[in-house]
């Protein structure tokens with residue numbers, strides 16, 4: 001583990017604008033620097049870097065963080081790698097991690113295992129590709145499907161071979177348990193082993209960074225299952241990956257949108273027709289992780305499903321999964337091909353131009369959602385409309401606060417013949433679900449290398465959600481904002497002020513932040529966020545506030561502001577106690593004395609009150 005103090009030391013010495021500036025062209029925009037976001041596609045810059053706060057935020061996609069998290073997100077480095085890189089630049093040596101021998105051993109073992117898995121997959125991959133060249137029926141099948149050698153090479157298709165243990169030809173030890181764990185070999189109950197992929201065209205699956213992580217396989221003769229994927233392994237999680245995303249990098253830019261189709265054969269076939277922007281989920285419904293990756297890849301996402309029941313269901317699942325993640329700057333559309341068609345057959349029968357026309361006419365998410373709801377319920381009768389509201393309410397409540405939400409609510413209200421107010425009242429009674437964050441961006445605080453992840457996948461851990469700063473009073477917010485922007489003001493907090501904070505019920509978060517700022521010694525926003533525990537109550541509140549900070553002017557005198565805010569709190573506390581005494585009637589001498597004492601305190605604190613009291 002890298003000590004927190006070292007991280008703080010490092011963050012105090014490096015400049016986030018320099019680190020970001022190496023990858024993103026930044027120009028001055030007021031106190032901040034602006035550039036085109038490297039995490040989502042945009043034409044006007046909404047990526048903002050604050051040199052004073054040592055923090056960046058994209059107002060388009062919500063990516064945010066400090067110099068370390070930028071390197072992690074942008075280059076795919078691990079946390080320790082990013083720290084080492086930055087430390088080397090400023091001539092610091094990362095202190096030896098004080099891991100226990102057991103931890104060190106476990107981490108070493110994981111690394112070795114990962115390297116081993118990667119080597120096994122690569123070996124299998126090379127073998128499959130070589131097999132394809134030697135197996136005319138497989139080549140014939142691909143030709144029949146209309147695939148050129150060029151496209152087959154582009155997707156690095158292969159042939160698994162026919163034998164039960166074909167891989168034994170290239171694996172030095174077919175009994176190696178890692179072959180099973182990497183998903184290449186299956187072990188039967190009786191202990192006998194055989195290749196997972198047999199008699200199949202192999203489709204290597206790459207992570208979005210181009211690392212080989214698994215395979216898909218398709219039978220070329222009749223049989224079940226027609227398609228087979230690698231199981232989830234330490235390298236591969238099908239709920240996280242999109243087939244073809246790596247190969248689509250260029251195509252996405254050319255076409256200006258990403259097309260989500262049902263299977264990898266669709267992806268490959270579309271490439272054959274000249275469309276290189278298609279990706280496919282791997283036999284799972286669309287997940288939020290898929291959507292995150294898609295939203296990063298393009299600001300126009302078109303889901304293309306078959307018009308059969310399974311396709312309709314998959315589309316609805318994709319819609320409900322995406323609702324909590326909707327953004328005004330990302331357009332989601334749905335396309336249903338005519339009954340009986342998949343993208344490949346459609347392109348073959350009608351041509352790619354007709355397919356492009358279909359894409360142009362894809363339904364907007366809102367239109368599809370309302371149409372589908374209307375299809376499910378008889379809206380001409382009151383009961384049907386009621387049932388429709390019942391089904392839609394949790395979906396509508398899950399929508400983040402966006403313009404598209406406002407629009408959808410208006411249209412839905414009309415559909416079910418409610419006024420917007422009636423609909424809102426209805427929705428208010430539905431519990432607010434926890435929303436996923438806009439992007440999976442590292443917010444810091446997790447320096448442990450250990451959380452023995454079930455996965456040592458290339459993706460980083462999921463990050464806490466940017467919940468709204470709910471239930472935070474304006475005063476607490478003001479203090480939090482000040483502390484976050486100028487962590488150094490904690491040094492001026494006196495005992496008396498601390499005492500006031502301790503007794504104020506609404507200032508718990510402020511106390512937490514003071515303690516955090518004191519213990520970590522952060523000197524700017526980016527560093528303070530790094531020290532933050534992403535699981536804490538503070539995390540979502542501060543993340544939201546940090547974004548607001550970027551658009552605010554620097555304060556001429558943060559210390560004076562801080563003192564003023566604390567004074568106000570003290571004043572309010574005194575006034576509250578005075579009101580309580582008056583309410584009680586000031587009956588005895590003690591309460592009268594106390595009242596006078598408070599009046600004197602008031603006068604000391606606030607000159608405006610002096611005149612009143614004298």
Ligand SMILES: [Zn+2]
Nearest residue numbers: 037040058061
């Ligand atoms: Zn962005």
